[in-house]
Amino acid sequence: MSWLYLAIAVVFEVAVGIFASKANGFRHLGWTAATLVSGAIGTLFLSFALLTFDVGVGYAIWTSVSGVGIVVVGALFLGQRMDWRKALGIAAVVGGVVGLQLTGAA
Secondary structure (H helix, E strand, O other): OHHHHHHHHHHHHHHHHHHHHHHOOOOOHHHHHHHHHHHHHHHHHHHHHOOOOOHHHHHHHHHHHHHHHHHHHHHHHOOOOOOHHHHHHHHHHHHHHHHHHOOOOO
16 A cells, blocks of 8 residues: 555655646746645655655655656656656666665565
């Protein structure tokens, strides 16, 4: 169940990144509210996941996978460029997450 909680937390954290960019420096109230609510829900589900995960491992996986998710969503739907350097960075992050999981912490 902790993996499901972590996955939900990642989805909401990706939403935070997208909504925050739309909030335009918190000048648009609706997007600002969506950013704050998504952040709160993501943090709530992260806290549920951390009941099982070591805090360092769970938090690292959450932030890393969320960061990759935001880059991928930006490239696929927001017209942002994906080049070999970003792809290399994503591969490094994925390798780090796999390495953390191999510690058997969750």
